[in-house]
Amino acid sequence: MKQTKPTRPLSLETQIVHGVHTVHTTSLDLVAPIHMTSTYRFQSADHGAGIFDGTEEGFVYTRIGNPTVALLQEKMAVLEGGEAAIATASGMSAIAAVGLSLAKPGDNFVSCTTLYGGTFSLFNRHFKDLSIESRFIAPSTGRTAEQIEALIDDRTRFLYMETPANPTLDILDIRLWGSVAQKHGIPLVVDNTFASPYLQRPLELGAEIVVHSATKYLGGHGDIIGGVIVSNAAIIDRIRQEYAHHYGPAMSPFNAWLFLRGIKTLALRMERHCDSGLRIAQWLDAHPKVDAVHYPGLPSHPGHGVARDQMRKFGGMLAFEVKGGLAAGKTIMNAVSLCILAVSLGDCETLIQHPASMTHATYTPAERKEAGIGEGLIRLSVGLEDPDDIIADLEGALDLA
Numbered sequence: 153m154k155q156t157k158p159t160r161p162l163s164l165e166t167q168i169v170h171g172v173h174t175v176h177t178t179s180l181d182l183v184a185p186i187h188m189t190s191t192y193r194f195q196s197a198d199h200g201a202g203i204f205d206g207t208e209e210g211f212v213y214t215r216i217g218n219p220t221v222a223l224l225q226e227k228m229a230v231l232e233g234g235e236a237a238i239a240t241a242s243g244m245s246a247i248a249a250v251g252l253s254l255a256k257p258g259d260n261f262v263s264c265t266t267l268y269g270g271t272f273s274l275f276n277r278h279f280k281d282l283s284i285e286s287r288f289i290a291p292s293t294g295r296t297a298e299q300i301e302a303l304i305d306d307r308t309r310f311l312y313m314e315t316p317a318n319p320t321l322d323i324l325d326i327r328l329w330g331s332v333a334q335k336h337g338i339p340l341v342v343d344n345t346f347a348s349p350y351l352q353r354p355l356e357l358g359a360e361i362v363v364h365s366a367t368k369y370l371g372g373h374g375d376i377i378g379g380v381i382v383s384n385a386a387i388i389d390r391i392r393q394e395y396a397h398h399y400g401p402a403m404s405p406f407n408a409w410l411f412l413r414g415i416k417t418l419a420l421r422m423e424r425h426c427d428s429g430l431r432i433a434q435w436l437d438a439h440p441k442v443d444a445v446h447y448p449g450l451p452s453h454p455g456h457g458v459a460r461d462q463m464r465k466f467g468g469m470l471a472f473e474v475k476g477g478l479a480a481g482k483t484i485m486n487a488v489s490l491c492i493l494a495v496s497l498g499d500c501e502t503l504i505q506h507p508a509s510m511t512h513a514t515y516t517p518a519e520r521k522e523a524g525i526g527e528g529l530i531r532l533s534v535g536l537e538d539p540d541d542i543i544a545d546l547e548g549a550l551d552l553a
């Protein structure tokens with residue numbers, strides 16, 4: 153049978169939809185099956201021994217590898233422009249795997265302070281218990297190479313950042329941080345959860361490792377928890393050997409299958425999230441009861457220029473502060489009916505929440521202040537609804553505030 157070969161490199165949108173390799177099933181399924189198996193048969197004792205010593209290819213045990221999970225890993229490596237990936241049970245397990253593979257007791261790393269609350273407490277409390285020191289840099293001071301370099305010494309093992317950052321939508325310059333990391337021969341790790349590879353490809357900008365809470369835009373439907381790490385083959389192999397095989401943060405094949413399904417519509421969903429995010433941010437920005445809107449797509453955002461440079465569009469996440477502070481904010485969160493009062497993000501439904509008492513309650517008030525997380529800040533994950541319906545919902549709630 154004659155088949156044509158693509159005459160040009162596939163665009164990211166096409167790679168998002170198409171599988172990354174042929175599925176070997178006699179039923180010729182369009183969609184790869186779910187390999188729900190914990191273990192695999194060996195054809196003979198020698199075959200099993202060969203797989204174990206690496207002279208034969210094959211799967212051994214699903215904690216170590218699984219065909220459905222492998223497909224997701226391959227797909228994420230392609231979408232992020234990396235060589236290899238590991239899928240994990242959650243975003244937190246991906247971040248823990250990276251940190252604990254790269255740093256050992258006595259080592260340190262430099263991270264921006266503005267992070268998902270779970271990541272912050274992992275770094276600030278749990279890593280500290282293991283004598284791994286997080287050297288935090290406030291967003292306002294992480295802007296020059298000198299400020300970052302002042303915290304680096306010969307026990308610094310990596311740099312870590314979120315951009316856009318949870319929950320303030322602060323933007324950090326990946327190229328700048330990447331050049332500092334390269335100069336010191338250490339990797340820059342970027343949490344790309346808020347952007348997704350559709351909007352931002354950190355490995356092309358100087359990062360060496362990307363982590364995701366796949367739970368969010370990659371899954372896209374609010375029904376699964378998962379994480380992904382993408383990097384070069386040597387780093388991924390090191391994380392497998394030093395951490396994943398032993399601590400066992402494996403993703404379930406069923407979840408991997410759902411992630412593969414969710415990712416197919418990533419480009420379409422992100423376009424809608426971005427367009428609605430910008431529209432709602434502009435509307436909030438013009439509202440007399442709104443004091444501040446944090447959205448990188450607004451020209452008034454301090455990171456707008458860097459965001460334009462390193463992102464395709466500005467995403468579906470925004471945060472805002474209303475006149476009357478926390479009390480008024482609570483009135484709004486209780487009054488909305490279409491926006492759902494819930495943590496998490498990146499789902500089809502618009503979600504609203506209060507970082508200081510919810511996702512970022514792991515920070516002390518002083519730590520929140522340093523990270524720029526206002527006590528009255530409200531975070532909105534703009535969903536896929538008609539944005540005019542969300543605006544009408546917010547308008548009614550703001551009337552009551």
Ligand code: LCS
Pocket residue numbers: 242243244245268270271314318343345346364365366367377378379495496497511
């Ligand atoms: N990284 C970022 C940027 C996140 O926002 C989250 C979770 C994680 C990592 C952890 O991923 P998980 O283990 O939950 O898959 N963020 C949440 C949030 O903002 N609300 O609820 C969870």
